[in-house]
Amino acid sequence: MKILIFSFGVPVDTLRSVIGARIKALRKSMGMSQSDLAELIGCDAPLIGRYERGVNLPGIEQLIRIATVFNVAPGELLPGGQDALRTRLIALRQEIAEKITEVDSPEYLEEILAFIKKYNIHNDPSKN
Numbered sequence: 001m002k003i004l005i006f007s008f009g010v011p012v013d014t015l016r017s018v019i020g021a022r023i024k025a026l027r028k029s030m031g032m033s034q035s036d037l038a039e040l041i042g043c044d045a046p047l048i049g050r051y052e053r054g055v056n057l058p059g060i061e062q063l064i065r066i067a068t069v070f071n072v073a074p075g076e077l078l079p080g081g082q083d084a085l086r087t088r089l090i091a092l093r094q095e096i097a098e099k100i101t102e103v104d105s106p107e108y109l110e111e112i113l114a115f116i117k118k119y120n121i122h123n124d125p126s127k128n
Helices: 012-029 034-041 045-052 060-070 082-100 106-118
Strands: none
Touching: 012 034, 012 045, 012 060, 012 082, 034 045, 034 060
C-alpha cells in the first residue's frame, strides 16, 4: 500500500519536483552552473543536482538562501494551485526534450512523433 504525504496541498514527490524545476529554471535563466549556485549557498554541486531532480527537498534555510541568490521571495519557489501543474508540465517537457536527444533510431523518432500528433496541444480530434 502506497502512502501519500501531502504538503502545500500536493504530494511531497510533486513538491520536490516543482521546487527542483523552479530552482533549475532560475539557475539556467541566470546562466549559472550547479557549482556556482552551490558555492553561493554553501553546499556541494551534487546536492543542487538532487534538488533539481526532485530527489531531495531543500530545508527552509537552504530555500531562503536559494531565493536570495535569485532575488525572489522564498514562496515563489513553492507550488500553488495551477502553478504546481504548470511547473510540473515544464519539468516534464524539459525531461522529454533531454531524453529525445538520446534516441538514435529514425523509426523510434517517427513513432514518438506520431504519438505526439495523436495527442496534439488542443486535443482537437479533427487534426488527428
